[in-house]
Amino acid sequence: MRLQHAILADMRFQIKHGFYLVYVIITVMYLIILSFLPEKVLSVLLPVVVFSDPSVLGLFFIGGIILLEKGQGVLMVLVVTPLRSVEYILSKVISLSIISVAAALAISWFSYFPSVNWVLLILSTILTSGIFTLLGIMINAGCNTVNQYMLKTIPYMLLFIIPCLALIGFPYSWLFTIVPSVAALKLMLGVYHGIIWYEATALVVYLFIVNYILLRFAVRVFESKIVYQD
Amino acid sequence: MIQVSNLHFTYGRTQKEAIQNMCFDVAEGEVFGFLGPSGAGKTTTQRLIIGLLRNYTGKIEVLGKERNQWGKDFYEQIGVAFDFPNLYTKLTARENLQLIGSYYKNKSENPEELLDRVGLLPERDVRVENFSKGMKMRLNFVRSIMHKPNLMFFDEPTSGLDPVNAHIIKEIILEQKKAGKTIFLTTHNMTVAEQLCDRVAFIVEGKIVNIGSPKNLMIEHGKRLVNIEYQMNGDICEQSFELTDLGDNPDFLNILRSAEIKTIHSCEATLEDIFIKLTGRSLL
Numbered sequence: 001m002r003l004q005h006a007i008l009a010d011m012r013f014q015i016k017h018g019f020y021l022v023y024v025i026i027t028v029m030y031l032i033i034l035s036f037l038p039e040k041v042l043s044v045l046l047p048v049v050v051f052s053d054p055s056v057l058g059l060f061f062i063g064g065i066i067l068l069e070k071g072q073g074v075l076m077v078l079v080v081t082p083l084r085s086v087e088y089i090l091s092k093v094i095s096l097s098i099i100s101v102a103a104a105l106a107i108s109w110f111s112y113f114p115s116v117n118w119v120l121l122i123l124s125t126i127l128t129s130g131i132f133t134l135l136g137i138m139i140n141a142g143c144n145t146v147n148q149y150m151l152k153t154i155p156y157m158l159l160f161i162i163p164c165l166a167l168i169g170f171p172y173s174w175l176f177t178i179v180p181s182v183a184a185l186k187l188m189l190g191v192y193h194g195i196i197w198y199e200a201t202a203l204v205v206y207l208f209i210v211n212y213i214l215l216r217f218a219v220r221v222f223e224s225k226i227v228y229q230d
Numbered sequence: 231m232i233q234v235s236n237l238h239f240t241y242g243r244t245q246k247e248a249i250q251n252m253c254f255d256v257a258e259g260e261v262f263g264f265l266g267p268s269g270a271g272k273t274t275t276q277r278l279i280i281g282l283l284r285n286y287t288g289k290i291e292v293l294g295k296e297r298n299q300w301g302k303d304f305y306e307q308i309g310v311a312f313d314f315p316n317l318y319t320k321l322t323a324r325e326n327l328q329l330i331g332s333y334y335k336n337k338s339e340n341p342e343e344l345l346d347r348v349g350l351l352p353e354r355d356v357r358v359e360n361f362s363k364g365m366k367m368r369l370n371f372v373r374s375i376m377h378k379p380n381l382m383f384f385d386e387p388t389s390g391l392d393p394v395n396a397h398i399i400k401e402i403i404l405e406q407k408k409a410g411k412t413i414f415l416t417t418h419n420m421t422v423a424e425q426l427c428d429r430v431a432f433i434v435e436g437k438i439v440n441i442g443s444p445k446n447l448m449i450e451h452g453k454r455l456v457n458i459e460y461q462m463n464g465d466i467c468e469q470s471f472e473l474t475d476l477g478d479n480p481d482f483l484n485i486l487r488s489a490e491i492k493t494i495h496s497c498e499a500t501l502e503d504i505f506i507k508l509t510g511r512s513l514l
Contacts, residue, residue: 002333005329005332009329009332012325013318013320013321016320017320072316073312073314073315073316073317074316074318077310077312077316080282080310081305081333081334082302082305083302228283228284229277
C-alpha cells in the first residue's frame with residue numbers, strides 16, 4: 001500500500017516538475033527524425049534510440065528528481081515516515097519504468113517498424129530502466145549539486161555505454177555481455193531483429209539478477225549517505 | 231516515554247564527541263524542553279532519539295524499547311517538525327498533507343480541519359512555492375501531527391512566525407499535551423520554553439548542566455526581592471524589599487498606603503539569566 005502511494009506520489013512529482021512534458025517532447029523529436037530515415041538505417045537506429053531512453057535519459061532524470069527532492073528538503077521528511085528505503089527506491093524505479101515503457105511503445109508503434117516483439121520490448125525497457133535508475137540513485141546519494149552529479153555520472157556513463165559499441169562488428173562482442181548495458185542493448189536489438197528464445201531468457205534472467213543486486217546496493221548506499229548522517 | 235542514560239556520541243567524520251555522558255528522562259504527557267546555544271548538541275540528541283544517528287554508546291529507551299531495536303514502525307508513533315520547512319513546493323498545501331499522510335497506517339486527521347486551525351484553509355489549493363516562510367512553517371507543523379503520533383519532536387516550532395501565528399502553534403502544542411501526548415521541544419526561545427515546558431534541560435558542549443521546571447528554576451536562581459516603583463510628592467522613586475516578612479515591613483506598607491504605585495515586580499531569574507549563570511555562555 002505504501003509502495004503504491006509512493007509510486008503515485010512520484011508520478012505526480014514528475015508531472016508537476018515537467019518530466020513528462022520533456023519525455024513527450026523528446027519522443028516526438030525522435031519520431032520526427034526517425035520518420036526521415038530509410039528502413040535500413042532505421043533498423044539500426046530504432047533499437048539504439050529506444051535503448052537510450054531508459055538508459056542515458058533515465059540516468060539524468062533520476063539525478064534531477066533526487067536533487068529536486070533534496071533541494072526542497074522532502075528527503076529529510078521521508079526518512080522520518082514509515083516509508084522504507086527499499087520502497088522509496090522501488091517507487092523511483094517503477095515510476096520511471098512506466099514512463100520509459102510508454103515512450104518505448106510510442107516510438108516503436110509510430111515508427112511503423114515491420115517486426116516488433118512487444119512483450120520483449122516492455123521487458124527489456126523495464127530491466128534497462130531499472131539498472132540506470134538504481135545506478136543514478138547510488139551516484140546521486142553523495143551529490144548536492146547538478147554539477148557534482150554530472151561529473152560523477154560521466155565515468156559510469158563511459159563504463160556502461162562504450163562497451164555497447166562492441167556490438168557493432170567486434171568479433172568478441174559476446175565477451176562484453178557481462179556488462180549489463182551490453183546485455184540490455186543485445187536484448188533490445190532482439191526486440192526488432194529477432195532473438196533465439198533461450199538467449200533472450202538468459203539475458204532477461206541475467207538483467208533481473210543485476211537489477212536485484214543493484215537494488216540491494218542502492219538501499220545500502222541510500223541509507224548510509226542519506227538516511228543516516230553519522 | 232524516553233529514558234536516556236550515559237549517552238555518548240561521536241561523529242564518525244569529524245571524530246568530535248558531540249554528546250558526553252548525557253542522562254535524562256521524559257515522562258508520558260510531558261512537554262520537555264531542550265535549551266542551548268547553536269552547536270550545543272540539541273539537534274544531535276534529537277536525531278539520536280529519532281534514529282537518524284547510530285553508533286551511540288549508553289542507553290536510549292524510547293516508547294518502551296532500545297532505540298536501535300526499533301525498525302521503521304517507530305515512525306508510525308512519532309511526529310517530527312524540523313526547524314525549516316521541508317515541503318513539496320510544486321504541490322498545494324492539501325496535496326502535501328495527503329501525500330505524506332498516505333504513508334501512515336493511522337488514519338490522518340482531516341487535512342482541511344488542520345489547515346483551518348493554522349489559518350491556511352483559504353490557501354489549501356495554492357502551491358507551496360507561493361507561500362511565505364511563516365505559512366510554510368505552519369504547514370510543516372500540522373503535517374507532523376496529522377497522523378496522531380504519541381510522541382512529537384518539534385525543533386524551533388515558532389521560528390519565523392508572527393506573534394498571532396506563534397500563539398496558535400503554542401495553543402496546539404498545549405492541546406496535544408492535554409490529550410496526553412509527549413512533546414520533546416528543541417529551542418533557544420526562552421519565552422516559548424517558559425510558556426510550554428513542564429521541564430527544561432540546559433545543554434552546553436554536549437552536556438546537560440541543569441534540569442528542572444522553569445518555574446522552580448526561576449525562583450531558585452532569582453533574588454528574594456520585590457521591586458517597587460512609586461510616585462511620592464511629585465517624585466518617581468524605586469525601592470527593593472526582601473520577600474521575607476514583607477507583610478510586616480512598615481516601609482513597604484507605608485509606600486503601599488501613601489504613594490501612587492507605578493510598577494511592582496518580584497525578582498525571579500529569567501531562563502536566559504539562569505543559562506548564562508550556569509554556563510557562562512549566551513543562548514544565541
